[in-house]
Amino acid sequence: MEINTFCPECENGIFLSELPRKGLVPCKRCGKGRQASGEGELDAQGALARCGICSCSEFYRQKDFNTKLGLWITAFILGLALIFLVVKDNLKVGFAILVAGALVDLFLYFGLGDILICYSCRGIYRGLPFNPEVEGFDLKIHDDYAFSKKK
């Protein structure tokens, strides 16, 4: 298991390899850190049932994909294709690059695992089995937390 959270003081990333115990998870950069509830729970299948940082029990899943990197790859491929299509007037190579680029995107998308994200504290959980009931990001649930109707 790998848990990513961040320090509320300085926004430095904090990495944990197991559910935290109650108390302060120290931050290496500023010496403060984030308070963990220590109430993290796994269900019988080993999937996360309760967040160990904030005790929230609602999560969403998402592809473990660095969106910035994905954008750069796509921009690079498009740029390269444009050079061949427009500057070199070489349609065959240009289209071949576009097709290859689309394949790379698809491969990246399906080849990546999923991560679990806590709606309340935005903690990211990797390397755990998934509860099949956990769905993708839901704006409504997110808003409930963001505008603190829930805690």
Ligand SMILES: [Zn+2]
């Ligand atoms: Zn810090």
Ligand SMILES: [Zn+2]
């Ligand atoms: Zn949480």
